[in-house]
Amino acid sequence: MLRFDPFGNVEAMTRSLLSDEGSRRSPRFMPMDLYKVDDHYVVDADLPGIDPGSIEISVDNGTLSISAQRTARSEDGVHWLASERFSGQYRRELALGEGVDRDNITALYDNGVLSLIIPLAEKAKPRRIEISHATKPSAQAIES
Known part of the structure; x- marks a missing residue:
């Protein structure tokens, strides 16, 4: 069984949503879908523009962790007209139940x-x- 605790990291999520760090924009969340098909679960997490080499997935003590990094563009002489894309570290954790095959x-x-x-x-x-x-x-078995 796969468990999802949406309140597991409320304090950190609230801090990141309410903080304003000037022009630096940090990711607010990693949207995902979680569903079960036949004999497996599927997690689809949106990570557009992420370098695949920066994605790390680990399982430790029943917690599946996904982290990724998107670096901000830093070109000299650029005059930004709009900067709406998040950069920085994305992280998501899911609690795995006892009924999943963590090794596969x-x-x-x-x-x-x-x-x-x-x-x-x-x-x-x-x-x-x-x-x-x-x-x-x-009847034969009884007579014997």
């Missing part, structure tokens, strides 16, 4: 979207339990 998580970054495939652990997959039928003792 895979990741793909394509067109600004990071997709993680998180398979269910074998013990967590639904399975059918066969029912044994007891045989009634036959």
